Amino acid sequence: MSVTFRKLALVGIGLIGSSIALAARRQNLVETIAIATRRAETLAEARALDLGDIYTLDAAEAVRGADLVILCAPVGAYGALAEAIGPFLEPGAIVSDVGSVKEHVVKVVGPHVPEGVHFIPGHPIAGTEHSGPSAGFAELFAGRWCVLTPGADVPAAATARLVAFWQAMGSMVECMDAAHHDMVLAITSHIPHLIAYNIVGTVADLEADTKSEVIKFSASGFRDFTRIAASDPVMWRDVFLTNRDAVLEMLGRFNEDLSVLQRAVRTGDGPALEALFTRTRAIRRSIISAGQETAAPDFGRPHEAAPPATPLPVRDHGGGDDA
Numbered sequence: 001m002s003v004t005f006r007k008l009a010l011v012g013i014g015l016i017g018s019s020i021a022l023a024a025r026r027q028n029l030v031e032t033i034a035i036a037t038r039r040a041e042t043l044a045e046a047r048a049l050d051l052g053d054i055y056t057l058d059a060a061e062a063v064r065g066a067d068l069v070i071l072c073a074p075v076g077a078y079g080a081l082a083e084a085i086g087p088f089l090e091p092g093a094i095v096s097d098v099g100s101v102k103e104h105v106v107k108v109v110g111p112h113v114p115e116g117v118h119f120i121p122g123h124p125i126a127g128t129e130h131s132g133p134s135a136g137f138a139e140l141f142a143g144r145w146c147v148l149t150p151g152a153d154v155p156a157a158a159t160a161r162l163v164a165f166w167q168a169m170g171s172m173v174e175c176m177d178a179a180h181h182d183m184v185l186a187i188t189s190h191i192p193h194l195i196a197y198n199i200v201g202t203v204a205d206l207e208a209d210t211k212s213e214v215i216k217f218s219a220s221g222f223r224d225f226t227r228i229a230a231s232d233p234v235m236w237r238d239v240f241l242t243n244r245d246a247v248l249e250m251l252g253r254f255n256e257d258l259s260v261l262q263r264a265v266r267t268g269d270g271p272a273l274e275a276l277f278t279r280t281r282a283i284r285r286s287i288i289s290a291g292q293e294t295a296a297p298d299f300g301r302p303h304e305a306a307p308p309a310t311p312l313p314v315r316d317h318g319g320g321d322d323a
């Protein structure tokens with residue numbers, strides 16, 4: 001794939017921003033990469049890693065002349081960032097993001113995007129528990145979904161350009177509306193993280209209460225939870241602050257099902273327990289045999305899906321243990 005964008009501006013350069021920089025460079029998708037960060041230390045780290053061509057602490061400067069701008073900061077920072085860059089966006093440019101939540105992004109970024117600039121929110125469903133510019137790698141998006149939520153007013157050609165960009169980095173792309181995205185991700189990503197944060201906290205409290213070792217005796221089940229419970233606190237704080245309604249709705253369903261399970265345990269209902277565990281094992285096995293360590297959510301209503309144009313090698317980053 002040859003160059004598709006003249007200047008890519010990445011606003012925020014942690015795990016996701018640096019992975020985009022590396023993948024876009026490797027696939028020769030952009031001529032110039034401008035990187036903006038809030039902190040000088042992060043910018044110096046990005047420079048030392050040679051992630052871009054232009055480095056600045058001023059987001060507005062980074063987006064000047066850019067035909068693709070991608071916000072890669074925690075979603076809580078998006079409103080202020082959009083306000084800062086809005087007046088400097090080039091007519092015809094595409095403005096996107098990678099935030100884990102989409103309706104909030106539409107609400108806080110949309111009003112700052114001038115007419116003639118195409119706003120296409122996005123979310124690569126790929127990540128790890130690591131953060132910062134040195135955490136990125138070019139294969140992060142290979143074989144993973146990327147969801148785009150373009151508004152009705154976005155020209156099809158602009159969406160097609162962004163779809164091609166993500167496909168060239170190895171992603172499978174699907175478009176949907178922001179509310180549907182937030183509901184699906186609440187149950188497949190946000191609540192699993194909430195459960196992990198909760199169980200690790202409960203175990204730590206138990207250890208403190210009983211003044212005895214608990215974590216020391218944990219085997220792989222608990223350790224699997226500790227991996228995602230190590231994910232970036234600011235990023236996840238913002239996810240729960242900005243996807244509150246969908247998370248609470250899905251948490252309601254989750255709690256109902258947990259109550260059913262609790263009753264089965266209390267009443268010694270072996271068949272009910274075995275039936276559920278048999279069903280969930282089959283789900284896990286179908287995910288593995290489909291070649292995805294991480295579940296690709298069933299989005300229900302695909303209307304734009306295609307295999308990656310030039311697949312990158314898939315690196316296992318879904319279930320590792322860095323301990």
Ligand SMILES: NC(=O)c1ccc[n+]([C@@H]2O[C@H](COP(=O)([O-])OP(=O)(O)OC[C@H]3O[C@@H](n4cnc5c(N)ncnc54)[C@H](O)[C@@H]3O)[C@@H](O)[C@H]2O)c1
Binds near residue numbers: 015017130235
């Ligand atoms: N980590 C994941 O697994 C994952 C996966 C998909 C999408 N996302 C989304 O990607 C975005 C970035 O996540 P990440 O994992 O790369 O995080 P990260 O912590 O690795 O990096 C975030 C970067 O944003 C910048 N930043 C932080 N606060 C800022 C502020 N107030 N103003 C401007 N810039 C700021 C810094 O450059 C920082 O390095 C988030 O919106 C997150 O929801 C994360």
Ligand SMILES: O=C(O)C(=O)C[C@]1(C(=O)O)C=C[C@@H](O)C=C1
Binds near residue numbers: 129190
């Ligand atoms: O693999 C992980 O560590 C992740 O948490 C990745 C994960 C997910 O829940 O699947 C986390 C947040 C994102 O918005 C997208 C992907």
